[in-house]
Amino acid sequence: xxxxxxxxxxxxxxxxxxxxxxxxxxxxxxxxxxxxxxxxxxxxxxxxxxxxxxxxxxxxxxxxxxxxxxxxxxxxxxxxxxxxxxxxxxxxxxxxxxxxxxxxxxxxxxxxxxxxxxxxxxxxxxxxxxxxxxxxxxxxxxxxxxxxxxxxxxxxxxxxxxxxxxxxxxxxxxxxxxxxxxxxxxxxxxxxxxxxxxxxxxxxxxxxxxxxxxxxxxxxxxxxxxxxxxxxxxxxxxxxxxxxxxxxxxxxxxxxxxxxxxxxxxxxxxxxxxxxxxxxxxxxxxxxxxxx
Numbered sequence: 001x002x003x004x005x006x007x008x009x010x011x012x013x014x015x016x017x018x019x020x021x022x023x024x025x026x027x028x029x030x031x032x033x034x035x036x037x038x039x040x041x042x043x044x045x046x047x048x049x050x051x052x053x054x055x056x057x058x059x060x061x062x063x064x065x066x067x068x069x070x071x072x073x074x075x076x077x078x079x080x081x082x083x084x085x086x087x088x089x090x091x092x093x094x095x096x097x098x099x100x101x102x103x104x105x106x107x108x109x110x111x112x113x114x115x116x117x118x119x120x121x122x123x124x125x126x127x128x129x130x131x132x133x134x135x136x137x138x139x140x141x142x143x144x145x146x147x148x149x150x151x152x153x154x155x156x157x158x159x160x161x162x163x164x165x166x167x168x169x170x171x172x173x174x175x176x177x178x179x180x181x182x183x184x185x186x187x188x189x190x191x192x193x194x195x196x197x198x199x200x201x202x203x204x205x206x207x208x209x210x211x212x213x214x215x216x217x218x219x220x221x222x223x224x225x226x227x228x229x230x231x232x233x234x235x236x237x238x239x240x241x242x243x244x245x246x247x248x249x250x251x252x253x254x255x256x257x258x259x260x261x262x263x264x265x266x267x268x269x270x271x272x273x274x275x276x277x278x279x280x281x282x283x284x285x286x287x288x289x290x291x292x
Contacts, residue, residue, distance in 0.1 A: 013076045015041040016049065017091045021070055023114040028122075029058060034069055034114060041089065049075050063126045067111055071099070104131050105138045117145030117173035117183070121153070136272040139261055141185040145173030147254070148208055148225035151193070154250040164227070164243040167236055169203065173225045184222055188213045189262035193251035195244040197237075203230040204240050208247065216264070 018038035025031040033052040040047050051073045053065045074096045077087040085093040102110075108127045115123045124140045133139070142150070152171060155161040191212030198205050206227040214222055227243070229236055255262060263271075 012047070012049065014088060016047050016076055017041050017089060018049075018095050021110060021114060022048070023066075025116075028062070028115070028119045031062065031066070034066055036073065036075065038092075038095075041091070051075065060126060063123060064130075066114065067130075070111060070114070071107065105133065105135075107131075108133075108140060112140055113183070117143055118149040120146035121150050136275055137265070137268045139263070139268065141187060142258075142261060143183040143185055144210060144214070144222045144224035145183065147186060147193075147210075147251070148173050150254055151247055151251045152225075154254060155246050158250070160246050161243075164229075164239055167229045167231055167239060169228045169230050171225070171227050174223045184215060184217075186210075186262050187215045188264050189255060189259055190214075193248060193255070195247045197240055197244055199232065200228070203228055203232055204236060206240060206244055206247070214262075 016038060017040075018036045020037050022035040022037050023031065024035055031053070032055070033050050036049045036051060038047055039045065051069050053062075053069055057065050074085065076089065077085045077093055077096055079085055085096050087093055099107075108131055112120065112123055112127065120143060124142075124146075127140060152161070156165075191210045191214040194209045194211050196207050196209065198207065207223065208225045208227075210222040210224055212220060227240075229240065260268075
């Protein structure tokens with residue numbers, strides 16, 4: 001079908017069954033669109049369709065364009081005011097119907113999954129501003145890598161990262177260093193942030209881990225990011241050691257300031273039920289005062 005637009009379009013129209021949204025970008029500023037991914041109805045192989053977004057967008061405008069595209073695009077399906085989605089692939093039509101019926105919180109979680117760890121905090125802040133959570137249990141979670149990136153951001157904003165930054169070769173959250181996308185969502189706060197300093201074969205590394213309970217998986221250690229310098233002298237070792245202390249400090253400050261985002265789901269549900277009970281008691285008390 002190479003070079004034959006109609007043949008490719010007809011094939012996708014007949015066989016493309018979407019099941020999720022993805023993004024393929026190196027830098028957010030270079031994001032040209034989002035990808036609707038799925039399988040082939042004929043052979044069950046992977047298929048993807050790129051949905052473009054306008055060029056030259058940034059900040060809130062870029063997030064809004066990505067969000068709107070994710071919520072409204074429906075390639076290879078037609079719509080009608082009277083019969084909803086229609087076309088020759090019922091499975092594809094049903095995918096779009098499920099999307100349209102999903103709650104705002106479900107939409108926000110799907111949107112957040114599009115972004116790399118180092119963009120996740122910015123995307124989350126935009127979501128919380130644009131679509132504030134409606135219930136105590138609606139929490140947009142950090143990942144191990146996004147926590148690492150938030151700690152780096154705090155150190156930079158405090159003006160305490162510049163000395164180390166001048167000698168660093170790279171700063172990478174775990175998903176990019178390992179070439180994997182194991183975006184572990186943090187649903188517990190009983191962990192320690194551990195920056196560990198080591199000499200490697202070509203410089204000095206700080207490998208950052210979470211040690212303790214960070215989710216319900218049963219694992220107790222998670223690699224979240226690495227900072228590396230190519231230098232190996234004593235002065236560099238002192239700078240990297242000081243950086244370990246700074247990362248430890250800002251990680252503690254960040255987590256303690258955002259404990260709600262790390263609270264286990266069952267605890268959030270209990271807290272929410274207590275809130276509802278207190279509100280109900282308050283309503284009854286007000287009604288009793290009015291009757292008096």
